[in-house]
Amino acid sequence: MNVIRNPASPFVGPIAGGIRIGTQIIVEGHVPTWWTHRFDINLVVGHNPTFDHVKHADVALHFNPRFDEGDVVLNSRAGGRWLTEQRENLPIRKGYDFELIVTVEESYFRITLNGQHFANFQHRLGYREVGLLWIDGQVQAKRIEYRQLGGGQPNYGHQPAPVYQAGRPF
Numbered sequence: 001m002n003v004i005r006n007p008a009s010p011f012v013g014p015i016a017g018g019i020r021i022g023t024q025i026i027v028e029g030h031v032p033t034w035w036t037h038r039f040d041i042n043l044v045v046g047h048n049p050t051f052d053h054v055k056h057a058d059v060a061l062h063f064n065p066r067f068d069e070g071d072v073v074l075n076s077r078a079g080g081r082w083l084t085e086q087r088e089n090l091p092i093r094k095g096y097d098f099e100l101i102v103t104v105e106e107s108y109f110r111i112t113l114n115g116q117h118f119a120n121f122q123h124r125l126g127y128r129e130v131g132l133l134w135i136d137g138q139v140q141a142k143r144i145e146y147r148q149l150g151g152g153q154p155n156y157g158h159q160p161a162p163v164y165q166a167g168r169p170f
Contacts, residue, residue, distance in 0.1 A: 004144040010136040012049045015146055019043070019130050022149040023104045030140040031065075033095035039137030040064040041100060043109075047131035054134045056080065060125045061102065061109050065090055074111075076124040088119050097142070103149070 002016055015025070027041055045058040059077040066073060067090065074086040091113055092098045101112040104127055108120045135141050 002146045005142070007135075007141050007144060009139065009141060010134070011141055011144075012044075012051060012054050012132060012134045013144075014047060014049050015043075015131055015133055017146070017148075019104050019127055020148075021104055021106055024145075024147040024149060025102045025133060026143070026145040026147065027100045027135065027141060028097065028143040029100070029135075030097050030142060031067075031092060031094050032138060032140065036094050036138040037068045038064060038066050039135070039139035041139075042134040042136070043102070043127075043130045044132040044134050045125060045129045049132055054132060057132075058125055058129075060123070060127055060130050061121060063100065063102070063111065065092060067094060072119075074119060074121045078125055083124060086119070086121060091116075091118065 004013065007013070019025070025043070031039075041063045042054070042059050043061040044054050045060060046053055048057075057077075058079070059075075062073070062075040062077065062082075064073040064075070065071075070090050071087045072090050074088065076083045099112075099114055103110040103112070105120075108122045109127075110120055111118045133144065135144075
C-alpha cells in the first residue's frame with residue numbers, strides 16, 4: 001500500500017510498481033464550492049513525471065467532471081488526439097468530499113464513486129504502460145492511495161517525489 005496525503009495541486013506523480021489487473025487507484029478529494037467548473041484525474045502512459053510529458057502523453061483514462069455541463073467525461077488520448085467521449089451523469093457536488101476508486105480489470109477500468117459503482121471504461125490503450133497519475137483543475141486532493149487486490153503488492157521500490165508541484169509555472 002502506498003499513500004500520499006495532501007499533495008500539492010496540480011499533482012503529477014509516479015505510480016510506483018505500475019498498474020496491473022487488480023490495481024486500485026484511490027483519490028479522496030474535495031470540490032471547492034464557488035469557483036469550480038472542471039477538474040480531471042488522468043492515468044498517463046509513461047514514467048516521466050514532468051508537466052511537459054503529461055501534457056502530450058497518451059492517457060489511458062481521463063476522468064473529467066464538468067460541473068458547467070452536468071456530466072463526467074471519460075476518455076483516452078492516443079497519439080495526441082482525444083478519442084470518443086463516454087459521458088455519464090455527474091454524481092458529485094460542489095462543496096463536498098468525494099472518493100474515486102479506479103480498479104483495473106482485464107478489459108476495462110471499473111470506476112466507483114463514493115462507494116457506488118459509477119461506470120466501466122473499456123481499455124483503449126495498453127494499461128500496463130500507465131506509470132503516472134495526473135490530477136489537475138479545480139479540486140483539492142486529500143489522499144491518494146495505490147493498492148493491489150488479490151495477488152500481493154506491486155514492487156514499489158523507491159518512490160520519488162512528484163516533480164511538478166503547485167506554484168510552478170507551466
